[in-house]
Amino acid sequence: xxLVEAEGLRKVFRLPVKEPGLGGAVKHLFVRRHRDVVxxxxxxxxxxxxxxxxxxGPNGAGKSTTVKLxxxxxxxTAGRVLVDGVEPHRDRxxxxxxxxxxxxxxxxLWWDLPVRESLALxxxxxxxxxxxxxxxxxxxxxxxxLGDLLPVLARKLSLGQRMRADLAAALLHDPRVVYLDEPTxxxxxxxxDRVRAFLRELRAGGTTIMLTTHDLGDMEDVCERLVVxxxxxxxxxxALAAVxxxxxxxxxxxxxxxxxxxxxxxxxxxxxxxxxxxxxATEFTVVFDRFGHTAGEVIAALLxxxxxxxxxIDEPAIEDVVRKVYAGELSLDGDxx
Amino acid sequence: xxxxxxxxxxxxxxxxxxxLNFLFGTGALVVHLVAMLALWSALLDAGRSVAxxxxxxxxxxxxxxxxxxxxxxxxxxxxMASRIHSGMVALDLVxxxxxxxxxxxxxxxxxxxxxxxxxxxxxxxxxFAGPVAAPGWPQGLLFAVSVAAVVPLKFLVVYLxxxxxxxxxxxxxxxxxxxxxxxxxxxxxxxxxxxxxxFQATAAVLPFAGITSVPALIYLGHxxxxxxxxxxxxxxxxxxxxxxxxxxxxxxxxRKLTVHGx
Numbered sequence: 249x250x251l252v253e254a255e256g257l258r259k260v261f262r263l264p265v266k267e268p269g270l271g272g273a274v275k276h277l278f279v280r281r282h283r284d285v286v287x288x289x290x291x292x293x294x295x296x297x298x299x300x301x302x303x304x305g306p307n308g309a310g311k312s313t314t315v316k317l318x319x320x321x322x323x324x325t326a327g328r329v330l331v332d333g334v335e336p337h338r339d340r341x342x343x344x345x346x347x348x349x350x351x352x353x354x355x356x357l358w359w360d361l362p363v364r365e366s367l368a369l370x371x372x373x374x375x376x377x378x379x380x381x382x383x384x385x386x387x388x389x390x391x392x393x394l395g396d397l398l399p400v401l402a403r404k405l406s407l408g409q410r411m412r413a414d415l416a417a418a419l420l421h422d423p424r425v426v427y428l429d430e431p432t433x434x435x436x437x438x439x440x441d442r443v444r445a446f447l448r449e450l451r452a453g454g455t456t457i458m459l460t461t462h463d464l465g466d467m468e469d470v471c472e473r474l475v476v477x478x479x480x481x482x483x484x485x486x487a488l489a490a491v492x493x494x495x496x497x498x499x500x501x502x503x504x505x506x507x508x509x510x511x512x513x514x515x516x517x518x519x520x521x522x523x524x525x526x527x528x529a530t531e532f533t534v535v536f537d538r539f540g541h542t543a544g545e546v547i548a549a550l551l552x553x554x555x556x557x558x559x560x561i562d563e564p565a566i567e568d569v570v571r572k573v574y575a576g577e578l579s580l581d582g583d584x585x
Numbered sequence: 586x587x588x589x590x591x592x593x594x595x596x597x598x599x600x601x602x603x604x605l606n607f608l609f610g611t612g613a614l615v616v617h618l619v620a621m622l623a624l625w626s627a628l629l630d631a632g633r634s635v636a637x638x639x640x641x642x643x644x645x646x647x648x649x650x651x652x653x654x655x656x657x658x659x660x661x662x663x664x665m666a667s668r669i670h671s672g673m674v675a676l677d678l679v680x681x682x683x684x685x686x687x688x689x690x691x692x693x694x695x696x697x698x699x700x701x702x703x704x705x706x707x708x709x710x711x712x713f714a715g716p717v718a719a720p721g722w723p724q725g726l727l728f729a730v731s732v733a734a735v736v737p738l739k740f741l742v743v744y745l746x747x748x749x750x751x752x753x754x755x756x757x758x759x760x761x762x763x764x765x766x767x768x769x770x771x772x773x774x775x776x777x778x779x780x781x782x783x784f785q786a787t788a789a790v791l792p793f794a795g796i797t798s799v800p801a802l803i804y805l806g807h808x809x810x811x812x813x814x815x816x817x818x819x820x821x822x823x824x825x826x827x828x829x830x831x832x833x834x835x836x837x838x839x840r841k842l843t844v845h846g847x
Contacts (some may be wrong), residue, residue, distance in 0.1 A: 261843050316675060319678075319679050320678065320679070321675045321678045321679060321842070323839060323840045323842075324844060337839075340678060341681045341682065341683065342681075343679075344679050344680055344681035344682075345681045347679065349676070349679045351675070351676070354672070354673055354675070354676060356676045358595055358599070359599075359841070360598070360599040360603070361595060361598060361601040361602075365595065365598070368591070369591045369592065369595050372587045372588050372590070372591035372680055373588040373680055373681055374586065374592065374681060375588070427836075
């Protein structure tokens with residue numbers, strides 16, 4: 249049996265409909281009208297022990313709601329979830345012992361307490377022994393550089409510090425399944441790298457990971473499987489590499505040349521790429537297929553025209569794929585699911 | 586147990602973190618207490634009594650009403666309400682502790698700080714406003730049990746009303762409504778003996794009297810022996826009933842939970 253199983257999972261929120269203005273508000277007092285919003289619509293998901301899954305979709309697609317159903321925070325309207333045989337919303341406490349949860353936008357640290365106290369409180373909640381606790385803290389310190397944060401009040405932490413401390417809090421009890429909802433949101437590159445290194449280590453240790461993110465780097469670094477949700481339905485479930493190779497192919501190279509070159513001349517040198525003129529006569533953006541050209545080839549093609557003064561490359565983003573899917577420009581159907 | 590003891594300690598620490606807030610909150614209630622003391626001192630001067638209350642007795646009653654009004658008031662409901670409102674409650678639902686017991690533990694942690702503040706105020710009032718009536722030891726013991734029962738009883742009344750936030754998404758209205766009901770039916774506003782008979786009869790069967798009136802009347806010796814034991818029993822019975830009622834309410838409440846975004 250798989251570690252996490254969701255079958256026909258559905259969540260409908262009932263929202264009040266109010267007409268605009270004071271009149272609408274008064275009217276709502278007497279005539280209540282509601283609108284059903286289907287946040288998650290028949291999701292089937294099976295995650296094996298040790299898998300790392302990236303769960304992706306546009307804002308409002310139902311990602312967070314799915315995570316909240318899988319963690320037992322929300323009660324499903326229909327369908328069923330089993331995490332290692334436990335139905336999360338029915339047996340919250342048993343479920344809580346085997347899962348770790350991190351919501352990037354909410355901290356589970358006690359706001360008024362030093363980080364150390366929050367962690368000690370979690371130690372008591374999960375009934376960890378003194379030695380186990382010390383060992384884990386040491387491990388977290390090694391990867392997350394936690395030591396300096398321990399005496400600091402949670403509300404005085406910067407976002408990056410907060411996320412590191414929150415990761416430690418979510419993983420202190422060494423859970424079998426970890427749900428991470430945007431764990432790198434708003435973080436700078438250095439902290440992001442550290443968080444990803446930590447997640448890689450976690451996966452190497454056999455922990456099952458479900459990662460919700462908009463960040464391609466997060467997904468590529470940590471996950472091998474991609475699940476895309478859109479309007480409450482799963483539209484893709486398969487290997488991450490396959491999607492990337494098939495759809496996230498376009499690199500964008502932004503160039504500033506030393507002297508003006510006509511657009512047509514540049515375009516002529518790069519017949520298989522799309523060349524977009526920039527704001528001035530010396531600026532260009534070259535969009536090319538990363539399997540069709542290497543970056544070196546593009547530069548080599550332009551060098552005879554003029555010296556390249558500045559250069560920046562945007563890597564293809566899974567986000568773009570998702571956006572295209574969302575806009576109906578792309579179908580992921582036919583991929584191994 | 587370790588988890589709940591930890592939660593209680595964390596709550597006590599949180600209260601102490603916001604000392605100024607704590608002091609202002611205490612100050613407001615002390616002003617109210619002083620006003621009531623002045624009012625009743627004027628009404629009951631020259632040895633007069635009202636509904637069986639002499640001035641020293643009324644002073645003692647007001648002090649107890651202040652104390653029980655203060656217990657389980659600083660840590661708990663507003664924090665819980667704001668966590669429900671903001672969706673932070675989601676994080677409470679993935680902890681391996683019972684939600685209701687965890688909130689009780691936190692409220693109990695707050696009580697430690699509250700008891701300290703009440704003691705200081707009592708000493709101050711007795712110093713400046715003269716002695717108050719004091720019970721003998723068997724009555725005193727019963728009083729201690731009755732006050733201890735106030736903590737779970739009041740917690741549950743507060744907790745149940747806070748659960749309404751899952752439906753209302755707004756706590757202030759609930760808070761005001763509860764405050765009015767509790768202060769009237771508990772005898773915190775005026776002793777129940779001063780109110781009409783039908784009101785007293787209603788209040789006697791409701792759980793609220795156990796929050797103020799019961800411990801105060803036991804302290805004053807207005808109820809003694811079997812009657813007093815019966816009232817303490819009623820307090821405890823209500824605590825048990827409300828505990829399970831709250832469990833039932835929670836089951837409905839958690840189904841209403843809507844957490845948007847993040």
